[in-house]
Structures are given as C-alpha cells and as structure tokens.
Amino acid sequence: MSDIASTRLRRRYAAERRFKALGLAAVVFSGLVLAFLLVTMTANAIGGFKRTELVFPVDFKSGALTVDPAQLQGPDAVQALQGAGLADVVAFAAARHVGDKAAAELNERAWRELADQLIADPTLLQSQVTVSLPVSDDLAGAARGDGPQPMQDLAASLKAEGKLVRAFDWGFMARADATGPQDVGIWGALKGSMLTMLVTLALAFPIGVLAAVYLEEYAPRNRWTELIEVSINNLAAVPSIIFGLLGLAVFLTIFPNFRSAPLIGGMTLALMTMPVIVISGRNAIKAVPPSIRDAALAVGASRVQTVFHHVLPLALPGILTGTIIGMARALGETAPLLMIGMRAFVATPPEDFTSPATVLPVQIFLWSDEIDRGFVERTSAAIIVLLAFLLVMNGLAIYLRNRFEKRW
C-alpha cells in the first residue's frame, strides 16, 4: 500500500470515529437534559404531594359530640356533624393540645376532613383518636421559613414537639383548584384533561383516518386533491393559538352555552390533531405493499373489503404512532384553550363534557403565577401528574400498536 493510500485510509477511519463520537455525544446530551429535568421536577414535586398538618388527639368518648349513627349513613351526614358542633370540638381539642395560637391556624376545612373520616368509620365516635389535620397557609408558609417571625417561631416550636408534620396529601388527587396551596388539588384539572382528550380522540381519529383512506385509496390524482394535500400539510404547521381563535369564532358562536367546557376544548384541539393523523395515516397506508391490495382484489374482495380487511389493519400501527404524537401535543396545549375560556378558576371538578373545566397545562400555568411560595411545589406536582398522564396515554397507544403490528 502506498503512503498516500494509507494516509487517506487513516483519515477516513478518523472521520468515521469522529462521527460516531459526535452522535454518541448528542444522545448522551439529550439523555442528561431529560434526566436533569426529571430529577429536579421529581425532587420538587415530592414536596408538592405533601402538606403541613397538625397532629393532636380528639376525645369523642367524653360525649362532646352527640350524633345519631343513622344520620351518619344518610346524605346529610356532614350537615348533621356540623350541627352537632364538630368544628367546635376540633377547635377545642386543638386548643387543649397544641395551644390557642396554633389552634387558630387550623385550616378552615380541617373539620370537614375529619367529618369524612367519621362518616367512613362511625366507630371512631366511641374512642379517642389522634387526628392529623391541615393547617392554614400562613402556618404552612412559616414552617417553610416564610412570613412574619412570631409565626415562624410558633412553627419551629410545634415542629420540635412533633405536632406539626409534613404528611402525604392523598386529597391532592381528589380535590380541585382553591385559593391556598394547602387546599388545592389536581383532580379537577386531570378530569378536565381526560374529558377534553376523549372528545379530541373521538373527533380527530375517525375523521383523520377516513380522510387518509379516501385520499390514498379513492381520490383521483388531480389538481383538487393536490390542493387539499397542501392545505392539510399547512394546517399541521399552523400555530396552535390560531385554532383557539377559530374555536372562539366558530364553536363558541354555535354553542355559546359551553364556554370553558371540555366539549369545545376537545373540538378545538381535534382541529389541531386531525392533520397530524391524516399525514401519518397516509404515509402508513402508502407503506402497505400494493401486492396485498392486488391479492385481495384478485380473490374477489371489493374495494371497501380490501381497505377495511387488509390495508387498514396493516397500516394501523403507523396511524397510531401519528395519533400518539398528535394527542401528546394536544394534551400539552395551553394557548388555544386560553381563548375559549379555560383559563379559569374552577373549584369543582367537571361533571360531564359540558360543565366548565380547566385542563392540566392551564392549571400549571395558573399556579405558576401564584404569589404564595407553597404553589411552587404544587406546580411541580401538577407537572408530574401531567407527565404521568402522558405516559399512560402513550403506553396504551404503544400497547395497541404492538398488538396490531404485522410483519410480512
């Protein structure tokens, strides 16, 4: 081998190694960024799933609370307990065991939570129970090191006695938005997101797939189909806020009663998701070998039978991939929903597709704007819930895709 040739060969090997190293570096970099994001988020969010609670014993044995056990089974159980003076009993017990000052900082909804426990287990009324009930936002802030000095001292002394604890807040997954970080929950927004996504899927998937099938299998090749093709490609690239304006102008004019409803939100997001499904669907259908169609037609299948028995099942994995991408984008979308009234304080979880709701990303946006520092952790927790929802949704789609995957 001549010198020149061996130099050239060395260079080529070096170029090869450089390219490999660069590619690896790119992968490692994105991995690190993702890990950093997840680690910081999760670290913050752990606190967000907890809240500050006061621990003290309440003695029901002494007969301070007289409620008819039958009433506890009825629909007015909470009112019955309220009438019997549960709030006062709780305040009295707290004042006795943790002091007047701390008792005054008990959360307003504390007795309601105890009421729920009592309704679930009425035998508690015959015993002395140690309860752990939420405190006010002020005391929770002081426990974190914010706020006026006297309150911080109170928090520190209670903490030292083990009466003020950070406890896991199961209610976070069951409540909706509220004013204070101690009271908020994510269920309202999560349910809103689920309903909205359901509407989006129900509209975008069938329409998108049918459009893709028609364009690939039936449509004649002419200027009109080309125009439609270009329009759909453009539609997929339109900024999402435009769809929000469209939703505002069209859907809210047709259904003025449904402002902030998941139905309208889902319809708006479906407009955004549909072109993505059409494009991926067409590519998937194109990738089905023509021999399969020919074989089906040759044994006497009709066009519709060919499409629905053979082409569509084979194309389904590809279509589902497109659907995952479109739905994931829709789930994380805030901008179009701001336009149709979902940037709102909704303190009751939506009951159906038409009741006012908010969705996870909007809730995160609203909480990140809050002044109370307790909301920082709550926001991170909400982000984790959003990510978990996304993972479940994608996991389901990937499972379906793998089930339908066919090799030939």
Added chain:
Amino acid sequence: MTKSALYLATAAGAALLLAGCGGAQTASRDQIRAVGSSTVYPFAKAVADSLAKSGASIKSPIIESTGTGAGMKLFCAGVGVQHPDIENASRRMKKSEYEDCVKNGVDKIVEVQVGLDGVAFAEARGGLGLKLTPEDVYKAIAANPYGKPNTAKTWKDVNPALPAEPILVYGPPSTSGTRDALKELILAKGCDANPEMKALKESDKDQHDKVCTEVRSDGAYVDSGENDNLIVQKLEANPKAIGIFGFSYLEENADKLIGLTMNGVEPTYASISDFSYPGARPLYIYVKAAHLDAIKGLKEFVAEWAKHWGKDGLLAKQGMVVSPDDVQAKNAAIVSSFTLLDPTQLK
C-alpha cells in the same frame, strides 16, 4: 383484525354520542361565571372560595382571568345563561363600553367598587424627604429611559432639584401585581410625559412598552421578594433608600415609614380614593341585574364580597388596598339594594 378496527370505531362513536347527550341538558346554569381583570382575579378567587366553604348548597363560581377589556366585551355581549354574570375590572367601565352593553340589551348593571389597588413610595422616618414626580421615578429606575441606557447614579442626575444621594429603590419583583401597577400608573405616565414616547406608543406599541416599563437591573433597583414586610425592614436599616409597595403596608407601618409625595400629593386614604395621588386605581365588579334572580347564588356571591372587603378582611390579607370607610359604606348599600349604575357618571 376487522373486529378490533370495528371496536375502535364504535368506541369513538359512543364517545361522540356521549358528548352529544351532554349537550342537550344545559338550559340553565347553577354556577356563577365571572370574567375580567387579572388584578382582581386573586381577590375574586378568594371570595369564591370562601363562598363555597360557607354554604354547601352553592357551587363555587367560575372565575376567568381574561383582562379587563376582553372581559368587558364578553360581559356586554348580552343577557342570558351563555353570558357571564360578573365583570371584574381594574378600571371603571368606559362610556363606549356601556353603550355597547346597552346595545346588546345589558342595560341594568350594578357597579360595585370593591377596593383599591395602589403603589406607594415611602422611606424610613428621618430619610431624604424626596419630592418625586412620575417622571423622576421613571428616569431613576427605568432600564432605558427614553431609549437610552440609564446612567443616573444619584437623584441629582435625575432632577437637579433632588439631593446628590445615590439612587437605591427596593421594590416588587416582576411576578408581583404591585409591579404591574407600578408600570402602568407611574412608569408609563412618566414615560409618556415625553412627546416622542407618546408618538412611539402609536407607531410601535411593543417597543413603547419595553422602553417605558422595563426596570434597570444594575443595582439601583432591588427586587425585594414578594414579602413587603422585608422591604419595611430594609428601609429602616437604610434611611437613604426608598421602597415601593402596596399602600396597605404603608398604612400598617405608619410608625416607621413616611409616604413620599408624588406630584406634591401625599399618599393617604383621601388622596388615593379621590385619585389625586397618581399611584392609585379603583377595582370594580360589575353585575348584571337581570341575572340576579336567574342565577342561583349570585346575590350571595356579591354579598360575600362586601363581607370581606373590610380592613381586617380576607381581601386585605390577599393584598388589596381597602377602600375608605365612606366608599365602603356606599358600596355596601349598593350591594344590599342592588342600585343600578347611573350611566351619566361614566366617561
């Protein structure tokens, strides 16, 4: 394979049907809807929350934060369940907006002033005793006053009538609502004193906002966190510094601080409530009288506002500037009898 595809299609169809069914039933509404200002939003939220906690039978109102102007449009669009019941406003309704309302049949409106929003300038007792104008403040703390980088080191650089003491201002961070009021009420006003800037507002609004409301970050203006009490402490430690915070803090710490005059007007309840002090604006809610009986809980919600706007009330705790006693009494009367707004007062 066919079956699975069929299942998918039926599932989608069923979901659609469900959505359709849900649509049939909303003829009336059992939740109050409010739209409007993002400044009033946290206060409205607090009132809504407290209403939901007090009475079990009233559903918590839906509060949307759309901004005052956009909210007015929604509010004035008409009477009926599809239109909001309440508009939260951080300024008074304009005459043109009222006319728009009347055109759409919303001619009976109840106007309630719930409180005030204001920024006060203050220093420790025994401080410099600066006599400021919005223009001085703008020149002292803007990042690029009138488009040029800020080089002012002392108050004298800003205005020869002021002492040659270094500029040091403790103020709200950019996330705070007080900062917004500072931008809108003081900085933008000082900026627009220059005719060139006023012209810029017409031609390039974004550039205008940037020049007029961006605050310098070279140490003369210090972000002091959301805790206004901390600013009070810092001012006590350094009598040559001035602080910017919500007016209620000045009132609370009157033993330690004195308010600085702005355009020669001292910040007091009287001067804020008659708006001779430039750093003040009123906060309103507008209620559709036609909805009062139709929407369940609306009367209670408006009454709930009146319960909390007092001096030791929930809203003061949330950071609202409390209205003077006579304004409170007047508006409490409006809330109890739902007196309609007199359109001749509007501008």
